Amino acid sequence: AAVVEHTFLVSEVTLRHLCRDTVATVVNGQLPGPALEVTEGDSVVVHVVNQSPFGVTIHWHGVKQRLTCWADGAGMVTQCPIAPNTTFTYRFDVVGQEGTLWWHAHISTLRATMHGAIVIRPKSGSYPFPKPHQDVPIVIADFWQNDLRQVQKDLELWIADGDHSKDGPASATINGKIGDLYNCSGVAQDDTFVLDVEPGKTYMLRLANAALSNEYYFKVAGHRLTVVGSDANYLRPYNATGDVVAIAPGETLDVLMVADAPPCHSYYMVALGTQSPPPAPQTATRLARGIVRYPNSHGQAMEPQMPDQHDRTTSFHFHGNMTGYPNNPLLPQVRGHVHDKFFLTLGMGTIRNHTVHVANINNVSFHLPQGRSLLEARYHGAELVTATEEMSARPPLEFDYTDPVLINFFNRSAKLLELEPSRRATTMRHIAYNSTVEVVFQSTTLMEDSPNPMHLHGHDFFVLAQGIGNYDAARDTASYNLVDPPVKNTVMVTGLGWAAVRFVADNPGNWFLHCHYEFHMGMGMATVFEVGNGPTPETALPPPPADLPRCDRGIAYE
Numbered sequence: 001a002a003v004v005e006h007t008f009l010v011s012e013v014t015l016r017h018l019c020r021d022t023v024a025t026v027v028n029g030q031l032p033g034p035a036l037e038v039t040e041g042d043s044v045v046v047h048v049v050n051q052s053p054f055g056v057t058i059h060w061h062g063v064k065q066r067l068t069c070w071a072d073g074a075g076m077v078t079q080c081p082i083a084p085n086t087t088f089t090y091r092f093d094v095v096g097q098e099g100t101l102w103w104h105a106h107i108s109t110l111r112a113t114m115h116g117a118i119v120i121r122p123k124s125g126s127y128p129f130p131k132p133h134q135d136v137p138i139v140i141a142d143f144w145q146n147d148l149r150q151v152q153k154d155l156e157l158w159i160a161d162g163d164h165s166k167d168g169p170a171s172a173t174i175n176g177k178i179g180d181l182y183n184c185s186g187v188a189q190d191d192t193f194v195l196d197v198e199p200g201k202t203y204m205l206r207l208a209n210a211a212l213s214n215e216y217y218f219k220v221a222g223h224r225l226t227v228v229g230s231d232a233n234y235l236r237p238y239n240a241t242g243d244v245v246a247i248a249p250g251e252t253l254d255v256l257m258v259a260d261a262p263p264c265h266s267y268y269m270v271a272l273g274t275q276s277p278p279p280a281p282q283t284a285t286r287l288a289r290g291i292v293r294y295p296n297s298h299g300q301a302m303e304p305q306m307p308d309q310h311d312r313t314t315s316f317h318f319h320g321n322m323t324g325y326p327n328n329p330l331l332p333q334v335r336g337h338v339h340d341k342f343f344l345t346l347g348m349g350t351i352r353n354h355t356v357h358v359a360n361i362n363n364v365s366f367h368l369p370q371g372r373s374l375l376e377a378r379y380h381g382a383e384l385v386t387a388t389e390e391m392s393a394r395p396p397l398e399f400d401y402t403d404p405v406l407i408n409f410f411n412r413s414a415k416l417l418e419l420e421p422s423r424r425a426t427t428m429r430h431i432a433y434n435s436t437v438e439v440v441f442q443s444t445t446l447m448e449d450s451p452n453p454m455h456l457h458g459h460d461f462f463v464l465a466q467g468i469g470n471y472d473a474a475r476d477t478a479s480y481n482l483v484d485p486p487v488k489n490t491v492m493v494t495g496l497g498w499a500a501v502r503f504v505a506d507n508p509g510n511w512f513l514h515c516h517y518e519f520h521m522g523m524g525m526a527t528v529f530e531v532g533n534g535p536t537p538e539t540a541l542p543p544p545p546a547d548l549p550r551c552d553r554g555i556a557y558e
């Protein structure tokens with residue numbers, strides 16, 4: 001196995017879109033940032049040199065970080081931010097995962113402009129499908145025309161005052177480009193991603209959704225799309241209805257596209273953002289275009305037929321159609337005895353006498369600690385520092401989800417949850433090493449218009465089932481796919497629906513579990529699984545690296 005070494009220089013640059021300049025904090029001067037290309041089994045070393053005015057962290061989204069929890073990069077969960085003019089080196093191995101993942105800043109709203117793809121190729125060089133001619137990372141994102149510090153302030157206003165008038169993203173992007181030709185006072189600017197293809201060849205589109213707040217529908221005019229992987233796990237190949245794929249924030253998809261359309265033409269690839277808050281300005285376009293171009297192409301590119309931006313069903317079925325391969329080594333354990341079951345309701349609520357709006361899990365709005373990360377507090381046996389007396393590290397509210405009374409409570413009165421004032425706390429749920437854990441996510445009334453892409457750090461989970469309405473253990477466990485469930489790190493929980501996942505807690509550490517809509521996470525739709533030490537020194541929490549950033553050196557967004 002090789003060592004793949006990179007330097008990520010974080011600095012502010014000026015991006016030009018829609019005939020306007022926007023200052024953004026990016027990695028190595030580019031957006032998306034550099035793609036990390038590795039072969040399964042490689043070691044990764046990334047030196048982050050922070051020349052921006054903000055504290056930053058980088059999360060390697062979906063990398064399991066087995067026994068390297070200090071490299072997970074979750075701000076205030078596993079580390080304090082890397083202060084301006086300082087450096088931190090992330091070191092981890094990529095083992096037992098093949099496909100596509102991505103990396104992003106994991107503090108404040110910086111991930112809007114600090115993100116890039118992670119490409120993991122098989123060591124053997126062989127895929128469970130014919131080897132594609134070329135890999136094409138396709139990073140889909142939202143473009144925010146506002147200074148992101150302003151976006152952060154807007155979010156705070158949104159939370160504090162329920163002021164929902166603030167602008168959402170100005171456009172969608174594909175690999176940093178909006179996909180149009182602009183005439184900026186006489187100067188033409190071509191802002192389009194172009195993929196040149198050779199007729200007859202197969203391309204592996206490695207899609208990642210880096211958007212803060214939108215699920216995307218993606219389609220290429222005139223081409224079939226065969227889905228073969230997601231979240232760096234292979235899927236049984238399938239063709240989505242209408243060749244439209246749906247990709248949630250945080251999710252990745254590996255999609256094969258054969259260049260078998262009539263040649264001498266070009267075809268648009270389109271990423272269409274679905275409707276989710278905060279609302280975009282009137283002028284916004286929810287759609288980004290790229291071009292698939294054949295040699296000697298002429299004429300207007302062909303447009304694909306996209307679903308409606310309010311369409312939720314297409315996404316629900318697209319995700320429900322995923323199946324994996326039954327040879328995953330953790331599957332036998334997942335089929336057996338379940339040690340811990342968590343029933344987590346996803347909702348919205350208020351605190352401080354209904355003056356502050358929050359998002360919550362089981363009516364608790366998660367609050368990040370201050371001064372030191374959860375993992376450092378645990379390792380050093382130190383106390384957690386939280387912001388005010390109201391925000392304490394109290395044990396989470398747990399429901400016995402096998403209790404029929406409670407199930408009825410959720411069935412009849414999800415509304416009740418929304419009316420109940422929430423608590424704000426730094427919740428952690430403790431799990432013994434090597435336990436089999438089941439989590440059922442239940443969307444509640446206030447999430448009707450918004451699905452929740454729930455993402456777990458440090459582990460992959462098996463997605464066993466999803467449904468519309470309220471989860472009913474007696475009925476729904478019968479629908480679990482324990483034969484060939486897809487293996488994921490992000491599951492889309494449909495509005496007013498549920499999803500059930502299981503995983504093996506084989507990785508000691510403090511692992512963030514949160515909605516990948518940035519605003520839900522920022523408003524508290526998160527919790528932490530604290531996975532205990534294994535029986536041997538090699539399976540216990542490792543010591544922190546010597547250069548781990550200290551919190552007294554400055555934090556993000558003053």
Ligand code: C2O
Nearest residue numbers: 059061250455512
């Ligand atoms: Cu991609 Cu905790 O995030």
